[in-house]
Amino acid sequence: MISNKTKDKLFQYWALSCTVLGLVLLSIFIGNILLDGLHRIDWNFLTALPSRRAEKAGIYTAMLGTVWILVLTAMIAFPLGVATAIFLEEYGGQSRLSKLLEINISNLAGVPSVIYGLLGLEVFARALKLGPSLLTGSITLSLLVLPIVIVSTREAIKAVPGSLREASYALGATQWQTIWNQVLPASYGGILTGVILALSRAVGEAAPLIVVGALAYVPFAPTTPMDEFTVLPIQIFNWVSRPQHSFSINASAAIIILLLITFLMNGIAVYMRNKWQNKLKIKS
Numbered sequence: 001m002i003s004n005k006t007k008d009k010l011f012q013y014w015a016l017s018c019t020v021l022g023l024v025l026l027s028i029f030i031g032n033i034l035l036d037g038l039h040r041i042d043w044n045f046l047t048a049l050p051s052r053r054a055e056k057a058g059i060y061t062a063m064l065g066t067v068w069i070l071v072l073t074a075m076i077a078f079p080l081g082v083a084t085a086i087f088l089e090e091y092g093g094q095s096r097l098s099k100l101l102e103i104n105i106s107n108l109a110g111v112p113s114v115i116y117g118l119l120g121l122e123v124f125a126r127a128l129k130l131g132p133s134l135l136t137g138s139i140t141l142s143l144l145v146l147p148i149v150i151v152s153t154r155e156a157i158k159a160v161p162g163s164l165r166e167a168s169y170a171l172g173a174t175q176w177q178t179i180w181n182q183v184l185p186a187s188y189g190g191i192l193t194g195v196i197l198a199l200s201r202a203v204g205e206a207a208p209l210i211v212v213g214a215l216a217y218v219p220f221a222p223t224t225p226m227d228e229f230t231v232l233p234i235q236i237f238n239w240v241s242r243p244q245h246s247f248s249i250n251a252s253a254a255i256i257i258l259l260l261i262t263f264l265m266n267g268i269a270v271y272m273r274n275k276w277q278n279k280l281k282i283k284s
Contacts, residue, residue: 030259037252045253050217050235054246059254061218062235065134066203066261068222069231072138073145073202078195080142081149088150089157090179109147116144117211125212132213135225140208145198152194156187156276189276196269200262206233232258 048058084101092098120140130136160183168178184191209231216238218230232254239251 033252033255033259036249037254037256040249040253041256045250046257049219049221054239054244054250057239057247057250059232059235059257061221062230062232062254063257064221065214065218065229066231068134068225068229069138069141069209070199070203072134072225073141074195074199076138076142077145077149077198081146081195081198082153082191084146085150085153085157086179086184089154090175090183105147105150108143109151113144113205114207114211116140117208119143120208120212131226132215132228133226134222134229136212137209137214137229137231138225140212141202141205144205144208145202148198148201149194152197153187153191156190156194157183159190160186187276189272193269193273193276196265196272200265200269203231203261203265204233204258206231206237209234210237232261 045058046063047060048056049060050062051057084105088098088101092101117140120136120143124130124136124139125132130139164182164186165178168182173181213228214234215228215230216234218228222229236251236254236258239247239254242248
């Protein structure tokens with residue numbers, strides 16, 4: 001019979017081996033991408049429109065589409081997610097409505113992203129007649145990341161010391177005044193961390209946007225929320241699916257840009273989280 005101590009050591013060795021193997025495979029993958037695409041990145045690649053000739057193709061329209069999607073998604077998901085979290089944490093209590101919302105939020109967190117795309121296609125693009133626009137894609141991605149924003153905001157609000165609320169109530173502040181002037185400023189770091197991580201997921205999504213009608217080839221830059229669009233993941237998919245090796249090089253270069261955006265957003269989220277945690281330690 002194997003003792004529990006031996007089992008724990010075997011499990012630790014197995015977990016360590018899997019971690020090392022994953023890091024090695026990830027390093028090989030990123031290394032190949034850097035070797036293929038790093039020399040392709042220049043100012044012309046960043047500012048050129050799509051083209052059927054690989055050497056003239058750029059990611060300008062995909063970059064603008066990604067920026068539009070990120071901004072609109074943040075404008076929709078941030079206030080809605082924070083408001084829902086405040087209601088559930090501060091006002092909901094054990095009511096039937098709050099329990100129903102919590103169950104739905106938990107279920108939505110596990111729904112595949114393509115299902116959100118089908119929902120966006122049927123409800124926003126067709127029923128509301130928004131078409132395959134930036135607004136349709138942003139609303140769809142907002143629903144996709146909303147559970148992340150709500151859960152992270154609730155955790156940030158829970159982490160605020162109770163003494164802060166009690167001091168505010170002792171001075172005669174109402175519940176809403178306490179939430180607005182004390183709880184939210186004290187938890188903004190955790191809230192922003194959750195929002196940034198949610199947007200980091202949204203920036204890499206392609207399946208729901210393809211379903212709602214995002215185009216693989218857009219020869220113009222979007223200027224309004226009702227314009228048709230493409231994003232970096234879809235542009236990468238378009239180039240990878242082509243047989244010419246030169247388009248694969250373009251795809252590698254676009255992947256590097258997308259990774260830089262994702263790493264930058266995650267880095268900001270980590271910085272905000274650490275700063276917020278240190279602030280809470282000082283207050284407590």
